[in-house]
Amino acid sequence: MTAVPAADPIVLEFADNRLLIDLCGAYDAHLAAIEKALDVQIIRRGNQLSILGDTDSKQRAEGVLNTLYARLESGRTVAPAEVESLLRMGSPMAGTRPQTGGQLEMPVGDTFEIQTRKKRVEPRTDAQKAYVKSLFDDELTFGIGPAGTGKTYLAVAVGINMFIGGHVDKIILSRPAVEAGEKLGYLPGDMKDKVDPYMQPLYDALNDFLPGKQLAKLIEEKRIEIAPLAFMRGRTLSNAFVVLDEAQNATSMQMKMFLTRLGKGSRMVITGDRTQIDLPRGVPSGLADAERLLNKIPKISFNYFTSKDVVRHPLVAAIIEAYEADNPAS
Known part of the structure; x- marks a missing residue:
């Protein structure tokens, strides 16, 4: 996954189309939830997502999408509950990449499982x-x-x-x-x-x-x-x-x-x-x-x-x- 420079929107590019489908959710429901919560617009074109809105909201949306994609890369699922949870917990800013890995017995770092x-x-x-x-x-x-x-x-x-x-x-x-x-x-x-x-x-x-x-x-x-x-x-x-x-x-x-x-x-x-x-x-x-x-x-x-x-x-x-x-x- 790489960020593509853009004058106004933030553009994210995802290498795995299968994971991108899961990231967006059925009928893009996950994207809609992020748009509503953060007051942004997310446009999907191919394997790219373009985020439009004010600077702070765009960066928060980018952080949410990065975090959810990292969750999918680790083999876990993304359901509406996970999207809602992330939005409730003070959406991460751009560049956030949570720890991922195997099963955790106790909370480590920012990962609480x-x-x-x-x-x-x-x-x-x-x-x-x-x-x-x-x-x-x-x-x-x-x-x-x-x-x-x-x-x-x-x-x-x-x-x-x-x-x-x-x-x-x-x-x-x-x-x-x-x-x-x-x-x-x-x-x-x-x-x-x-x-x-x-x-x-x-x-x-x-x-x-x-x-x-x-x-x-x-x-x-x-x-x-x-x-x-x-x-x-x-x-x-x-x-x-x-x-x-x-x-x-x-x-x-x-x-x-x-x-x-x-x-x-x-x-x-x-x-x-x-x-x-x-x-x-x-x-x-x-x-x-x-x-x-x-x-x-x-x-x-x-x-x-x-x-x-x-x-x-x-x-x-x-x-x-x-x-x-x-x-x-x-």
Whole structure:
């Protein structure tokens, strides 16, 4: 790939027409997304792409196209999600060539990929990228923000990565079994049957990263545990990757109990959404207390997400913004 000098447009020339087709996307959908996001015009002629617009926008579009093409050269795919991710993460300037290569166990340089048994996972926003870095760097990490921002999903992915890499011996995933409408005692079955519906999002994430038979075996061997927060009392969690999900529904005493379970060789991740507290009226959230008390302790990182980091359906971000506008204090 070489840049061809031009007075006004930036002209990029690509040697591999097959990769160029993938770069442009079906019916040039990827080019259209870049044009809309960066306010440029991209004209395709043969194996060349001409970029028109103001100087800064042209250079950013050039950087995006170079980065996506380098991804294709490394044998990876480019889907709409990757294009959107790159545009969200502060489009790279002209001349940017990311590191490429084999599977990465941990983030290296500007490349943040989490390798699991079934798939590679990549952060799609700057906030997600900073969060993943914290998950690898810090022994205790908080991820706080609205639904759909990847807090739990990325934490579980990093946990799987560390487990298969031998950095931890087990994974422990927990949630407060707080009732939100339907009483726990009214649900049919034994205690496991009653509790499992609260844990289902954690099972969903694990199923994304591990083959079914392997996951079932690891759960049977208790190398992966999924349990309500109340079951953590009295334990010391050593050489483990520990995730507390929906932490806004933990009381202050429960949060203190959980945080003090941290043992040698372990990593702990706390995720929560301050706008979705299901605790009884008048009961303070332990997540808020933890923010207030722990935010200046070294090796404890706090990572915050907004509606701009939502990676579910675009309507989810719009819904969150509408509720925030109606109740700014939340």
